[in-house]
Amino acid sequence: MVNFAPYFVAAEGEATVEKVADHVEMIAKVAGKKHVGIGSDFDGIESTPAGLEDVSKYPNLFAILIKRGWTIEDLSGLAGGNFLRVFEGVERVAREMRAEGAKPSMMLYSKRPDLPVERPEMRDL
8 A cells, every 4th residue: 555655755845746656656566556555644644745635636646647557447456446356355264264263363473573562472473
């Protein structure tokens, strides 16, 4: 998911909708267009790229990507289709695991020093 935080997409003071489009394309080049989506993070960032101040400005981003050769199918995936496709698989696996009697794992990843709870029994996982 592409985060629009200015410090993720450009040098300080240079974040624009064009830079976000560059960021989207870089991720698509690495992972493929079927594996990129919009995450924006409007509810968690203090500033926004110029030309992409809120969701009403998404057409600005899409217009740039269309000029760069993105198809309607590509944009549909970016806008949410890719997310929905992935989560259909997540839901399917969850149903299968539930049917098999699998229980949720409460294990913590030991290499996450930012976790607030120390669980010595999980250190060597």
